[in-house]
Amino acid sequence: MKKYNLPVILLKGIVLLPQNTLKLEFDSKNTDNNVIDMSLLFHDNYILVVSEYDSRNLPKIGVLSKIENNLVLPNGNNRVDIKGLRRVKITEFLNLNKLKEPLESIVSEIEVEKVDKEEFIINKLVKEIKSYVKNIPYISNSMFPLIEKEKSLDKFTDIVVPTLINSKEKMLEYLNTINPAVRGEMLLKDIYQEKEMFQIERKIDMKIRKEMDDSQKEYLLKEKIKLLKEELGESSNKDSDVEKLKIKIKKLDCPKKIKERLNFELSRYETGSSMSPEINVIRDYIEWLLDLPWNVFTKDNGDLKNVKDSLDESHYGLEEVKQRIIEYLAVKKLSKSNNSPIICLVGPPGVGKTSLAFSIAKAMHRNFVKMSVGGIKDESEILGHRKTYVGASPGRIISSLKKAKSSNPLFLIDEIDKMSNEYYNDPVSSLLSVLDPEQNKYFSDNYIEEDFDLSHVLFILTANYIENIPEALKDRLEIINISGYTEFEKFDIATKHLLPKIIKENGLNDNFINISDDVILKIIRNYTKEAGVRELERQLDKLVRKIVTQIVTNDIKINKININDKVLEKYLGKEKYKFNTKTKSQVGVVNGLAYTIYGGDTLPIEVNYFKGKGNLILTGSLGEVMKESASIALSYLKSNYNLYNISYDKLINNDIHIHVPEGAIKKDGPSAGIALTLAIFSALTKTEIPNTLALTGEITLRGNVLAIGGLKEKTIGALRSGIKTVIIPNDNDQDLDELPDEVKNNINFIKVKNFKEVYKVIKNV
Ligand code: ADP
Numbered sequence: 001m002k003k004y005n006l007p008v009i010l011l012k013g014i015v016l017l018p019q020n021t022l023k024l025e026f027d028s029k030n031t032d033n034n035v036i037d038m039s040l041l042f043h044d045n046y047i048l049v050v051s052e053y054d055s056r057n058l059p060k061i062g063v064l065s066k067i068e069n070n071l072v073l074p075n076g077n078n079r080v081d082i083k084g085l086r087r088v089k090i091t092e093f094l095n096l097n098k099l100k101e102p103l104e105s106i107v108s109e110i111e112v113e114k115v116d117k118e119e120f121i122i123n124k125l126v127k128e129i130k131s132y133v134k135n136i137p138y139i140s141n142s143m144f145p146l147i148e149k150e151k152s153l154d155k156f157t158d159i160v161v162p163t164l165i166n167s168k169e170k171m172l173e174y175l176n177t178i179n180p181a182v183r184g185e186m187l188l189k190d191i192y193q194e195k196e197m198f199q200i201e202r203k204i205d206m207k208i209r210k211e212m213d214d215s216q217k218e219y220l221l222k223e224k225i226k227l228l229k230e231e232l233g234e235s236s237n238k239d240s241d242v243e244k245l246k247i248k249i250k251k252l253d254c255p256k257k258i259k260e261r262l263n264f265e266l267s268r269y270e271t272g273s274s275m276s277p278e279i280n281v282i283r284d285y286i287e288w289l290l291d292l293p294w295n296v297f298t299k300d301n302g303d304l305k306n307v308k309d310s311l312d313e314s315h316y317g318l319e320e321v322k323q324r325i326i327e328y329l330a331v332k333k334l335s336k337s338n339n340s341p342i343i344c345l346v347g348p349p350g351v352g353k354t355s356l357a358f359s360i361a362k363a364m365h366r367n368f369v370k371m372s373v374g375g376i377k378d379e380s381e382i383l384g385h386r387k388t389y390v391g392a393s394p395g396r397i398i399s400s401l402k403k404a405k406s407s408n409p410l411f412l413i414d415e416i417d418k419m420s421n422e423y424y425n426d427p428v429s430s431l432l433s434v435l436d437p438e439q440n441k442y443f444s445d446n447y448i449e450e451d452f453d454l455s456h457v458l459f460i461l462t463a464n465y466i467e468n469i470p471e472a473l474k475d476r477l478e479i480i481n482i483s484g485y486t487e488f489e490k491f492d493i494a495t496k497h498l499l500p501k502i503i504k505e506n507g508l509n510d511n512f513i514n515i516s517d518d519v520i521l522k523i524i525r526n527y528t529k530e531a532g533v534r535e536l537e538r539q540l541d542k543l544v545r546k547i548v549t550q551i552v553t554n555d556i557k558i559n560k561i562n563i564n565d566k567v568l569e570k571y572l573g574k575e576k577y578k579f580n581t582k583t584k585s586q587v588g589v590v591n592g593l594a595y596t597i598y599g600g601d602t603l604p605i606e607v608n609y610f611k612g613k614g615n616l617i618l619t620g621s622l623g624e625v626m627k628e629s630a631s632i633a634l635s636y637l638k639s640n641y642n643l644y645n646i647s648y649d650k651l652i653n654n655d656i657h658i659h660v661p662e663g664a665i666k667k668d669g670p671s672a673g674i675a676l677t678l679a680i681f682s683a684l685t686k687t688e689i690p691n692t693l694a695l696t697g698e699i700t701l702r703g704n705v706l707a708i709g710g711l712k713e714k715t716i717g718a719l720r721s722g723i724k725t726v727i728i729p730n731d732n733d734q735d736l737d738e739l740p741d742e743v744k745n746n747i748n749f750i751k752v753k754n755f756k757e758v759y760k761v762i763k764n765v
Pocket of ligand 1: 314315316317318347348349350351352353354355356493497498532533534537
């Protein structure tokens, strides 16, 4: 085996493999520079490069290399490019201990072993390397042109290893492994391992980056919120919030269970991340629990005489209503039981239901709260939404109690006749559970989740129409009817209650405005049309305000102002309603009586007939029951045409058209039965019916007249419209006692059992 002598370069921390080039710069004073000189001068630029890893144990393998470029730099240093050629075996080092002499060696060539399936292995390696390099951005792919055509595995591995392998120890292993096949195998293994490592690294990387992103995001948002809060002058500090809540919870007088719940929620709030969406839900919930009047009770005024006096002071008349309320309170006070039925005030708008309830609360020294259930379709409006819903909140009962600020307020539930109960989630049964003394001690709102005791609440309900109150609810109620007011009553309410109140509210002296009785009556008759006094109050308020404005803006100095008929129009504008403007008495026109939201009113019924086949045409927004009444009326007259001298020919060869004017207003109910019958009779027999007569009563096919409801309202309306005679069903006899004197004294009532008696009345007028 050929041996030769070569100068040696010892590398520390660098490994040169064959096929690679090393760029080195030598200090001119360094002995290594002599090595270069030796190589250049005596060895044909050949040199041995030894990568040392343990100076006591010099390696047995070195790389025969050739100096390719030698550049002497201005500072005298040498810059050389040394290209590794092949592995050689080092048999001996010369001058090893002679520090001043250049290191030399004796080396012998190594014969490279033949590799089985060399091409296959190279191809495999190329494939793996390519897929590996593709995923790793920091590995250069500049080696590809070199390896693509390389047929020797020996050279191939030496070309790629420095690019792919980072560790110096590993490089040395490659250097010291002479067999190319073994090196190929090593390389494959290392690529696999690197690939795996890379995947793991990437995973970790991504995780870390995500964590960093999240925490960075959280940090940035927190900072932003902090700045915003500072900008708004709010404290940004959750800790101080927690401290404040702690004090509030400690001070709160509430059941033990509630306190426990509050403390539990507070600890959740304290430990939760400020960025979690739940934290605000918890905060809101704590706020709600803190705001409810758990153990707050006002002391009742037990002096019922005093309560009665207050009601008298605030509300004119309504004697029976007030008396029943006082009785109810007395029974409740005595029995201490919660089982008494609940008061329900029923009557048209503006008759004082709400204000009366408010006065009761005031007189009893209870807080007052009002909740309307009109139009409620879903029980969650009463019982609240579970916290899991976005934007959940408690239902109206709990919200109202928060407003009430005590556990025993007077709680007015308005418009119970306008509640919908046609849905599966019917709110009526929820309301029942609220009112039921057996259940309401443990009332549970879906949002609050904890029981709230409603048994000390005094509930009062209101409705406009008794028929529309859900049956299940009606059973539990003590109905107190408040009917509309007569003109006389309205006049008294206006002069004794409304005007003094309004004058006081406008900061005037009692006697400053003198409004004549005629003016007040005119306002009642021509500026309002209602059962109650709400519109009347509004008109009086408008009048007083206009007077005050005029005085203030014109700086008028007077002690008293008189309002008479003539100046009224100046303040309130033109009359809105014409009083007593009935049309002339006419054939085929009859006054029925109706009970509308405006209170009682006359209901003119018009009938025409023309050639046809005996059909009935009905117009004017009539409801089903009223349409049936019209059919019954016509059938009755058809079968009794003889009795009433009606031409049978006319009955069967004509169509009959019944119209009830003011088509936009819906009308229904059976009480127009006798008025419809009389109107058809009047048209067919050309009998004129006096316009001062009105009728109310249901008719049957046999002509019997049945009782109707709302007589008081209807007759008050009739009086207002200038009606002098009212025909009523005999069965409504007992209702006559309840009619206001004004009505009794001015209207002539005629009671009838059947239509024959109506006919008799008509014959005699
Ligand atoms: P409702 O609840 O029946 O619709 P409100 O209680 O709102 O009616 O009454 C409307 C206005 O009429 C209130 O200002 C009330 O004080 C007044 N009012 C109604 N009835 C009377 C009465 N009998 N005496 C004094 N004021 C009354």
